[in-house]
Amino acid sequence: MSEAITITGRDELRSRLPDVIAAIQADADAGVSVLVKPLDEHTEMQRRRLNAMCGDLAKQVRMTEAGEYVHVSDCPLGQRLSKDDWRGMFMAVLHGMRSVPNPEGPGFIVLSRSSQRLSRKKFAAAIELISAFGSQRSVAWTDPQFKAWIEEAERMAA
Known part of the structure; x- marks a missing residue:
């Protein structure tokens, strides 16, 4: 063959x-x-959940001038990050953040890995990380399958 x-x-x-x-x-x-x-690839449910959670963060969390992340009700004019920004940030946290000098000028560029090839356990860890981060900032999760995801994440992490 x-x-x-x-x-x-x-x-x-x-x-x-x-x-x-x-x-x-x-x-x-x-x-x-x-x-x-x-x-050992992540499931479609995990992918949908992570995307929904990052979307919820984009709508409900802002970054203050001091660099703190707070609920939008506490800082309505703070900097908004996109869903992709949140996903990239948590992938950098999960894999260890690396940065390199910006070749086009001052500052740095953060290098991160994609969530596309994460294993089930790594995906579950990313979702747990995002869940804890958002819950600490009173994010109201909108995914109707949250309970099903929690059960799957606990099973995958075991």
């Missing part, structure tokens, strides 16, 4: 198993290596 076949769930396994067996049998004379390992 010249290609890797990735199966991401039980239903897909059932539907693709005949194709996998046929591919193994076709190359059996040449020798075949079969590797079975669990994928």
Whole structure:
């Protein structure tokens, strides 16, 4: 077999198993290596939750001139960060912040990793971090599946 076949769930396994067996049998004379390992990718629910939480922070949290993050009711004219800004900030916190001098002028640029390839445990840790940060600042979470996410995050962190 010249290609890797990735199966991401039980239903897909059932539907693709005949194709996998046929591919193994076709190359059996040449020798075949079969590797079975669990994928440790974050779930769609985790991704949606993190995006919703960062959106909630963008709407409800402001940065003061002193660099403190407070609820918008405490500082309505403070600096607003976008949903992407919040996601980037928490990815930098989670992975360790690195900064480099700005090649275009004064100041620094913060380097961070994307949330795209985070494992389930790392994604759960990011969501817990954001949840604690927002809850300390009285953020009202808008995701209707918050309870389901909490249960999944606790299961993934275990």
